[in-house]
Amino acid sequence: DITTDVVVQVSAPVTVGGSGTIDGVENTEDVTLAPGEHHLGEGTSMILEAGSPVPVVAGAPADNSDWITPGWGFGGGHPTYQVYSLIVATFLGTLGLPHVLVRFYTNPDGRAARLTSLAVVGLLGVFYLFPTLLGVFARLYVPQLLITGTSDAAVLLLPGSVFSGWGGQLLAALVASGAIAAFLSTSSGLLVSIAGVLSTDVLRGRVRDFRIAATLAGVVPLALSLAVTSLDLSRTVGLVFAVAASTLCPLLVLGIWWRGLTAAGAGAGMTAGGLVAGTAAAVVVVGGVP
Template identity: 60%
Template sequence: MNPAIGYIAIVAVALVSAVIGFYGLRVSRTTSDFYVASRTVRPWWNASAIGGEYLSAASFLGIAGLILLTGASALWFPIGYTAGYLMLLLFVAAPLRRSGAYTIPDFTEARLESLTARRVTSLLVIVVGWFYIVPQLQGAALTVRITTGLPSWAGSLAVAVIVAVVVAAGGMRAITFVQAFQFWLKLTALAVPVVALLLVVGAGDATAELPPVAAFPPAAGPGDLDVYRTVSLMVALLFGTLGLPHVLVRFYTNPDGAAARRTTVIVLVLLSVFYLFPTVFGFLGRAFAPDLAAPGDADALILLLPDRLVPGPLGDLLTALVIAGAFAAFLSTSSGLVVSLAGVISQDLLGGSVRGFRIAAIVSTVVPLVVALATESAGLAGSVGLVFAFTASTLCPMLILGIWWRGLTARGAISGMLTGAVLSAAAILGGGALGAAAPGLRPFLEQPAAWTAPIAMLVTVVASRFDRRGAPPGTEAYLTRLHVPERN
């Protein structure tokens, strides 16, 4: 691969994103602009921005890499990522918008009337956000190393610097413009190469390295799936989406609850279309690039396949487009996460001012950058899947019960969140050692959501039932606010 292609594509995306972001800075004047874009973002624009921040390194590079490695069993990832928004539509979108909160901790404090519950929620939001940013920076490191030959740290550092500058300068309103552009860039960056590759393969101009029977063995089909792992993965992806701070904050930017619902429906359509293309890339990779089917190389499939199948200038153009889309994925998801984290840190520690937001944005970028530089990627889609398992076991039970159950108390919510955090963190961080000592436990530790999320929910309910103080006095009024549609 010609390194110049990588340089041009990355610099072009960075410059365009910066220009759009600084255009947003011109219309970001108030505190509300920085936190929730003054609640004026319309459904189509907001849906594009959500697609931009949600479709991360795991979606752009990781899905194709997993399909290359494991075949049809990896299809549960795009299904779960998309279906998670159906859960948002059914349970969270409109009530959360009507809450009037800026952040998830704002919602927790208003619903439970507890500063302690707010602080626990804030801590969990920060942990989730930081660990979600790390795979984005690692994906950037992989992309820059493969496409330009620069050391891996250069990619992580470049994304961190760009994100910190744009977010600190323009806040939510600026990032909305940037992320909407980046979604359509990512969709184009996958759709155009996929169409070109299918035309090349259909014309017989490319020779498969593996025959279809070897590339797509019957044993790789759905009938060979591990039932527990599959169920646990779907629990993580479906319910983990409900607790992602950078996704939830987007619903605060809609004008009203009805607009939040329309936004979610549009997002479902956009995600369904998008995930077709990395899936096709993955299956083409099984036939035409089986040598990349290794844990350290599979995530690079989308970056390398166009040049293999379409040599010459056209292949260079397709490669440049893919690189641009990948870099947009790292920038857009990291930007959304940093916005949500900056809002939480600024509100809780720095007084909630614009200056506090900007300081928090820099802090929110530096910490995951240090972690990314000190660790190696274990597979982008798998890493993000574990973050989903953590959110499904911590923030999700509090949100669902806080919106739909009047009996939730502050002590119950805190007990459930801490239980889910301890159990899922123990499984994620200690799973390797425990799995080696007791192989029978390995599936339950590698995919913990199927047991950690129900336990967290149960603890929340039981602790609330035994809380003598009962639900907060303002519960009925607050729930009425969440569930009664706004007057036009």
């Protein structure tokens, strides 16, 4: 069912059943949609035959083959390069995330730190398989989200579509509560990590200094987030990983596995990586590149 007016597009003729307003005409019988864009009114109900192409919201890929095109327009003339850059950033940037760095503080020696690095990358590698599985199951069980353009709600609507009744509702509630818990735990971990660095390296390291640092660590990112509310969350995550991969990750890898690293080299590497990655992220935020 369509809960709001929406413009969809189809790449091949498709016959739909149901009732409602299609292109300004009230319909109660089967309608064949010609290739192109069509307006669906609020309250329209659509029934598609098995195997038929699903109309998608205007602007989204219309063919199945378009969904597997690297980057889908991101990266300009080099979409494959953009995709692999994102893969490298998410792979290496994991080690440089502040709430992951806290885990290194508990290592008694270099061997334990190396094992921690491998374990973190391995666990995150397994986790990155789940978004792909989510996309496959969402395409199978909730294809109607392509029509309304609300595919970001797939993770919440998928359980109720797979399991009917109370089972699906309970599973959806569990997923929602797990997502909220993950948001809070990650945010608190980042806050504590940043506040700890500020209080010990910038301030005097007292309890009062930690409270001040925690306030700054929470207020400054909040103010910045209000200034870039139009930026896609999926892209901001990639930018964060890119900065972490260009600064803290090389420092950790070289510091753990290479004894020739000096303080001057570490500082120069972090500065260079931070300037390059930070500049690139700023250009993306202000809309300089796709």
